[in-house]
Amino acid sequence: MKKYWTILGLCLLCMVIFVPVTLADETVPSAAATIAPKIDSGDTAFVLLSAALVMLMTPGLALFYGGMVRTKNALSTIMQSLFIVAVVSVQWVLWGYTLAFGPDIHHLIGSFDWLLLNGVGQTPNPDYAATIPHMAFMIFQAMFAVITPALITGSFAERMKFPAFIVFTLLWVTFVYDPVAHWVWGVGGWLRNLGLLDFAGGTVVHILSGVSGLVVALVIGKRKGHGSEAMLPHHLPMTVLGAGLLWFGWFGFNAGSALGANGLAASAFVVTNTAAAAAALSWVFAEWSLQGKPTVLGAASGSVAGLVAITPASGYIAAGPSIIIGFAAGIICYLAVSVLKGKLGYDDSLDAFGVHAIGGTWGAIATGLWASKAINPAGADGLFYGNPGQVVTQLIGIGASWAMAIVATFIIIKIVMLFMPVRASAEEEVLGLDISEHGERGYAYQDLMSGSPVFHEKLAVHHADVIATLKLNAEERGQ
Secondary structure (H helix, E strand, O other): OHHHHHHHHHHHHHHHHHOOOOOOOOOOOOOOOOOOOOOOHHHHHHHHHHHHHHHHHHHHHHHHHHOOOOHHHHHHHHHHHHHHHHHHHHHHHHHHHHHHHOOEEOOOEEOOOOHHHOOOOOOOEOOOEOOOOHHHHHHHHHHHHHHHHHHHOOOOOOOEOHHHHHHHHHHHHHHHHHHHHHHHHOOOOHHHHHOOOOOOOHHHHHHHHHHHHHHHHHHHOOOOOOOOOOOOOOOHHHHHHHHHHHHHHHHHHHHHHHOOOOHHHHHHHHHHHHHHHHHHHHHHHHHHHHHOOOOHHHHHHHHHHHHHHHOOOOOOOOHHHHHHHHHHHHHHHHHHHHHHHHHHOOOOOOOHHHHHHHHHHHHHHHHHHHOOOOOOOOOOOOHHHOOOHHHHHHHHHHHHHHHHHHHHHHHHHHHHHHHOOOEOOHHHHHHOHHHHHHOOOOOOOOOOOOOOOOOOHHHHHHHHHHHHHHHHHHHHOOO
């Protein structure tokens, strides 16, 4: 174990030393330097509340994923999301925020000027939000950085060792999420300058996490028994609760990205809810028609697919297109999960790729189709409003996000594999990661080998008494 923490310490040291601080420090002058910013208390309260809602999404994701794994891996799956809240929150303050949003270096990365939040205080930064404290914007963006790697864990659920997971997460957030966040949202970022429209993270959050998750799943291999034994969700009510918390928190995710309590926030709120509802309907109807029954898991998954797809478009489109985007997302993501995954044979445990990568890609394309300056004058018109070039810009952003996720994630996971075991052993997988990695189990009466309830003498006597009573009552009724 000492070896793991030594390696982790060396990784942290290397990240501080070698992240592109050696590049020339080219700062971009403020576009609003001559305007005296003034804090608006309503906007500030709204953004802080939105940050809290986005934070709630990661515990919601923990429940969403935790209910979908087998009993013996419930706690380890929940722990991954919970631990990410802690580790990425610290990383963001130390160096993540400055890399993502700090003064631009060659349109690729932020400088280290805001290391340890130096210069990020209680006054606004007009480049990002002129009516709220700079620190409020920072913590709102921190919650985006938190949930993104948590989404990845759905792809490698039930088979990655915890020390490797920690190192992978730190490296991935630093070398994948932070740079792409700067490309898309940072002042001077090349995709922002190009005109890419991504209101709340279709490329930065969903494409990056979904594609990266698939890369990790392919590199470390399938779960033991995949394809030959049932790997069913152990607690669907937990999953539904998680989906509900995600839906609730997503209002902060999308509406909060307006960075003010205004009409744009209200519009983003409405289209977010509408797309989620439309996608839940279409997913359920699709599986009902193809598989014969509408499932609770399908309704939960469909709502998340709609939320994913509407994310990049939420600040640029009207309510009508949001129905189309959501309805299409439910069908597209359902087919990716139920058909594409089976045909290609990869083990994306909890369908992070099928929902987030595919849904995020569709949402980014749809933004280029239905974006309207009538909704957001700071955006652009899309294809259906006379600007076909916006679709090309969206495709460039999608391609860059896919490429970065594939190449960088592959390199990172291979580097981690050089220094420590990444994949749990066959024995550890059979036992379950709850016990093998954390020494705990989620349920009092649980067979550690199979995850099924263990035989308990008192329970058996109670069950026998109940059965005897039922038989006696039936005989007395003459049945």
